[in-house]
Amino acid sequence: MTEHSNPTASTSAAQTRATARRTAPAAPAAGERKRDYLPAERQDMILSLLTRQSVATVPELAKLLNTTEITVRRDLTVLSDAGLLKRIRGGAMSVTDADSPLSPITQQPTAALSERSPSGAITVKPVPHGPELGSDQPAIGVMLPEPSFFWPGVIEHMRTIASRLGLRILTRESTYDADVREDDILEDLSSDPTVCGLIVAPNSHPECGKYTWDWISRSETPTVVIERDQPMLGSRFVDSVRTNHPYGVRKAAVHFLSHGHTRIGTAFSDTPTSTMIQEGWHEIVDSTDAIDCPFVIDGIQPYDTKGVNGIVDTILESGVTAMLVHSDYLAIAIAQTLERRGKRVPDDVSLISVDGFATPSSRPLTVLRSSDRDLAEVAIRTLLDRIQNPDAATRHVLVDPTLIDRGSVVDIRQRPAA
Numbered sequence: 001m002t003e004h005s006n007p008t009a010s011t012s013a014a015q016t017r018a019t020a021r022r023t024a025p026a027a028p029a030a031g032e033r034k035r036d037y038l039p040a041e042r043q044d045m046i047l048s049l050l051t052r053q054s055v056a057t058v059p060e061l062a063k064l065l066n067t068t069e070i071t072v073r074r075d076l077t078v079l080s081d082a083g084l085l086k087r088i089r090g091g092a093m094s095v096t097d098a099d100s101p102l103s104p105i106t107q108q109p110t111a112a113l114s115e116r117s118p119s120g121a122i123t124v125k126p127v128p129h130g131p132e133l134g135s136d137q138p139a140i141g142v143m144l145p146e147p148s149f150f151w152p153g154v155i156e157h158m159r160t161i162a163s164r165l166g167l168r169i170l171t172r173e174s175t176y177d178a179d180v181r182e183d184d185i186l187e188d189l190s191s192d193p194t195v196c197g198l199i200v201a202p203n204s205h206p207e208c209g210k211y212t213w214d215w216i217s218r219s220e221t222p223t224v225v226i227e228r229d230q231p232m233l234g235s236r237f238v239d240s241v242r243t244n245h246p247y248g249v250r251k252a253a254v255h256f257l258s259h260g261h262t263r264i265g266t267a268f269s270d271t272p273t274s275t276m277i278q279e280g281w282h283e284i285v286d287s288t289d290a291i292d293c294p295f296v297i298d299g300i301q302p303y304d305t306k307g308v309n310g311i312v313d314t315i316l317e318s319g320v321t322a323m324l325v326h327s328d329y330l331a332i333a334i335a336q337t338l339e340r341r342g343k344r345v346p347d348d349v350s351l352i353s354v355d356g357f358a359t360p361s362s363r364p365l366t367v368l369r370s371s372d373r374d375l376a377e378v379a380i381r382t383l384l385d386r387i388q389n390p391d392a393a394t395r396h397v398l399v400d401p402t403l404i405d406r407g408s409v410v411d412i413r414q415r416p417a418a
Contacts, residue, residue, distance in 0.1 A: 037065055042075050043303045047329060050085055050094040051357070052152070057091035082303050083336030084329055095332070139168040140383065141189035143182065143200040144226075146173050150357045151201075153372035154226075158199070161380050170195060176272075180208060183215035190221045197222040197383045204228065204272040222390070224383045226375060228272070237394045239386055241379045243370040244398035245273060245354070246280030251403045252324050252352045252368055253284050253291060260413035261322040261350060264291055267311050267334065268298040269327045277326050277354055294318045302329035312337045315349060321412055326354035331365055350409040356401075364406035374399045 037045070042065045049056055049064070061072045076092050079085045086093045140162055144151050159169045170192065172185045182203055189195055198221055202212040216223055217236040225240040256264055266281055268274045278298060285293045295314055300307035311334055315323065325331040331353035335345045345351045345365070356369025378397050385392070 037067070039075065039078075040301060040303070042067065042071075043079055044301075046075060046079060046092070047084060047302075048146075050092065053094075055088070055091060055093050061091070078303050078305070082305060082308065082333045084302055084332060137166065137168050137194065138196050139170045139192065139194045140380065141170050141172070141186075141192070141195045141198045141221075143172045143174050143185055143189065143198070145176055145201060150370060150372045154376045157373045157376035158380060161377055165380075165384075168194070174201070174203060176203070177208075182208070182212040186212070186215050186219070190219060195221070197224070197387050199224045199226055199379050199383060201226050202228050222383060222386045224379050224386065226379050227370075229276075239382050239394055240396045241375060241382055242396075242398055243273070243375065244400045245276045246283065247398070248354065248368040248401035248403070249277060249280035249324070250284060251401070252354070253281075255352065255366070255403060255405070255409060256322050256324075256350070257290060259322075259350065259409050259411040261409070262290065262292055263318075263320045264293055264322045264324060265315060265318060265320040266293065266296045266324045267300060267330060268296075268325075269301055269330045270299050271327060274298065274326055281324065294320060300330065302327070302333040308333045308337050312341060316341070316343070320349070322350040322352075322409065324352050324354065328353050328355040328357065328365075328367070335365070346408045346410040350412075352403075352409060354401075356404060364408065366406050366408045367404050368401045369404055370401050371399060 045065060046056065046061060049061075058069050058072050058076075061076075062069045065072065065075075076085065076087055080087045080092070084095065086095055140158070142155065142158060144155065155169070155171060162169045170189060172189055174180055174182050174185060180203060182200075186198065186200065189198060198219075200212070200216070200223060202216075202225065203209045213231050213234055216225075216238060217234060223238045225238055227242050228240070229242070230237055230240065253264075256262075266278075268278055278296065281293075281296070285291055295318060297311055297314065300311060302308065308330070315334075315338070323331075323334065325334060331351060335351060338345060338349060343349060351365055352368065353365045354368045356367030378399055382395060382397060385395075
């Protein structure tokens with residue numbers, strides 16, 4: 001864990017130069033008018049749902065996505081062809097549960113954190129506290145995106161840590177969509193007289209995020225931002241806690257080099273953190289001659305069959321021996337496509353995935369994984385420090401991700417000479 005303290009705060013060029021990043025939008029709550037989703041949005045929502053539950057049926061997906069069952073079946077076929085889920089009679093199953101149980105490393109205790117409402121939406125379900133934590137106990141307000149990937153684990157750890165300190169966690173769910181008004185959500189949270197501070201992950205869309213950052217700059221409520229960079233020319237900086245992706249990428253580079261890989265390609269999906277990861281990689285390549293990186297491909301989503309095939313074409317034509325890939329699902333899609341083309345991971349191409357929450361044990365990939373527990377703990381500690389020391393210098397804490405070796409990087413120095 002690395003910590004930077006500065007009276008004016010330090011910012012990351014990676015995030016401030018990032019364009020609007022989009023992942024799965026939240027399902028509409030009961031009573032709200034549903035809109036029609038684009039195919040990419042529907043497919044994102046299906047994948048996100050299958051990280052939280054094992055099976056999804058066609059009728060429930062049609063209701064959730066506000067579309068027809070025929071359209072859902074087409075989406076499932078696209079995702080199944082990419083190797084991202086398993087088709088079953090009447091619906092789909094996550095690849096993990098279809099092939100084998102979760103390993104202890106990948107299993108996330110999120111079942112107690114999400115539930116399905118009558119409308120079909122996935123909502124955060126509060127974990128009950130002991131009787132000693134009544135509704136008048138001090139609380140921390142938390143606004144995070146809809147529960148997908150590692151956010152449910154962050155929330156669960158926050159609840160556990162806060163409970164030990166005699167604090168409650170009040171959660172409000174935001175979205176990755178572009179039309180959410182998070183300033184209204186934060187205003188609602190801060191209006192609770194028991195809330196003593198906020199932990200938030202603002203929307204990364206510039207127009208939507210502007211309302212959020214404007215609210216934060218005006219608010220007197222102590223606030224810690226988690227997993228987001230702050231506006232380059234914002235009028236006020238607040239404490240932040242983020243995954244140290246540049247150092248994580250360094251860990252991946254060292255792991256590749258220690259196994260004899262020097263010709264390494266990269267591929268990135270479009271996410272709120274992909275720019276930070278990319279720039280960390282570029283910094284490595286530009287500052288050393290140890291790595292030859294013939295290509296960096298970005299903006300390819302895992303269900304883009306043509307795009308994934310294009311990545312594999314480039315891999316085979318360039319002769320790279322290893323790939324750094326973000327996100328997990330893109331890594332899985334690339335591995336599946338390589339196998340269909342007669343190449344295997346790691347025998348022919350070694351691979352490290354940046355995310356580490358969706359890669360199933362059926363396809364064990366070496367991963368860089370953010371620590372949901374450490375992020376939760378550091379965010380709460382940083383907020384409490386701010387509450388106790390309101391005039392202290394702004395702090396920006398970076399938590400290094402963990403490299404989990406699952407054997408998808410082989411030592412090419414041990415290969416017999418051709």
